[in-house]
Amino acid sequence: MALKTEPIVVNIGPQHPSTHGVFRMRVTFDGEVIVDLEPCLGYLHRGIEKLAETRTYTQNIPLTDRLDYLASMTNNLAYVLAVEKLAGVAVPERAEHLRVIMAELMRISSHLMAVGAFLNDCGAFMTPFLYMFREREKILDLFEMVCGQRLTYNYMRIGGVSHDIPDEFLPALRRFIAEMPGFIDEYDQLLASNEILLARAKGVGILPAKLAINTSASGPVLRASGVKWDIRQADPYSVYDRFDFGIPTGEVGDVYDRYWVRIQEMRQSVRILSQAVEQLPSGEVCASMPCLLRPPVGEAYGHIEGPKGELGFYLVSDNSIAPYRFHIRAPTLINLTALRDMTVGWKLADAIIIFGSIDICLAEVDR
C-alpha cells in the first residue's frame, strides 16, 4: 500500500553551494519526489541594461564583462557585433581571426567550468573540478598575456580588438592546441566509463526536442536534445563560415547528453582554433573609429553562439553617444525556463544535477 503524504514546500537557496550563485528554487515535494519547482530570480540584479543607457558605446564594453563572468570574451564579442551592425563598421581580417580565437578559447574555458561544476554536483567532490581548473588556468594565462586581466577582459573594441597579440602568444597557443585533445580524452575516459556517473546521469532530466524548441532553449541544452542548431553555422558571424567544424548533438536530451555535448564541443573548438591559427593574417587589429561613436538612428540585434547558448544584444540608437535601449538576450535565463519540466518527477539529488547540467551563470540571468 502506497503511503499518502502531504506535499511539502522546501526552499532551496539563495545561499546554497549547488545553486551556482544566488538562485532560489521553491520546490514542492511529495515525499522525496518533486511535484513542482519554481525558480525565483533577481537576487543579483544590478540594473546593467538601464546603466548601459547612460554610458557611451565604448564604456559599455567593460559592463558586458560583468554579465556572464565565466565567458567575458564572448559577451564582449556579442556586444561589439551588435554595435558594428548598428553603425556599419568594417572589421579588419586579423581582428576577426583574433576574435574567433578568443571566443573559442573562452568556449573551452566555460565548458571546462561547466563540466567541472556539474561533476561536483554529482558528488565527485572537487577532484575533477580541479583537473578542469588546471586546463582553464592555461587559457586564463593566455588571456592575461593578451589583455592583462584574467576575468574581466575588456578586450574587444568596436571595429576590432584593443591590442595585437604579443610574440609569445602563438607558440603558447600552439602548445595548448597540441596537448588539449589528450587532456579531454583523459577526463572523458575517466568520467564516461564511470558507472556511478552513468547511473546518476543517464536518462535523468530528459528535455524532449520539441519542448526544447518551444522553450527557445539554445546552446548545449538544445543540442543535447538532438536539435542541430548552432548560430556559428546557422547564421555565421565574424569569419566562422571559413572554418570546418562539426556540431555534436545528443540523442535523448538527458543530463548525460548535455555533459557529452560539452565535451565534444571542446574538441570542435580545438579544431577551430588550429584552423584559425593557421589562417591568421597579418595587418591592422582595429579599424579607425571616432572617439565618440554616434550610430545612425535605428536598431540592431547582434547574436552569437556563446558557450551557454544564443547570446544576443538588442540595441536602439537615437544618434546620441549612448544607446537608447540596451537589451540582453541571456541564454541561461531562457534555458532556465525549461528547468521545471526537466525536474518534475525526479528526486532532490537529481534536481541538483539537472540544474547543474544547464550550466547557468546568475550574473547573466539577473544582470
Add this chain to the structure above:
Amino acid sequence: MLKGLALTFRHLFRSPITVEYPEQGLTFSRRFRGYELVWDVGRCTGCATCAKSCPQGNIEIVTSRGSDNTYKVEKFEVDSGRCMFCGLCVEACPYEALFMGCGYELASYQRGQLVLSKEELEPSSERQPSGYARPKVEALMPRQTLLIDRTKPSPRKPKISLGSALSLSKGWWRK
C-alpha cells in the same frame, strides 16, 4: 576504477602546479592591469580625456590656467574603490601620461584611503607602471610565468577513440 587509480598514481609523480602565494609569487603578464593608475605629472597636460573615458566617472581633475597659458593640474583624484580596472583611461590618454600599475594587493582598512590623491598616484618604488597599452614599457617587463610551460607536454593518449564514449556505454551498466 583501476583506470582512475592509475591516473591518480600518475598525478602523484608530477611536479606541483601551484605556488604558496604569500611567500612565493608568479610573474604576471607584461600588460597586467593592476593597481589602478600611475600618473606621470610631467607629461600630463590636464586635458581630462581620461576623466571623460572613465565608465564610472572616477577620475576628478581640477585645472587652472598657468602663466604661460598652459593648464596646471590642481587636483587629480582617483577613487580606487570604484575603479574596475578596465584600462579605458590609459588607452584614451593622448600624451602617454597615464599607466596601469603593477601591484595587486590593495586592501585598505578605510574607504577614505582608497581615494588616491595626486601625490600618491605618481610612480614610486611600490607603484610601478605596467605595459598595458604602452609598448615601450611592455618591452622592459619580465616574461610572464605560464602554467603551460610547467606541465608535461602531453599525457599518454588513451586507447579510447574520439566520440566512442557514448557507444561504449550504451546500456551495459544496467545489466
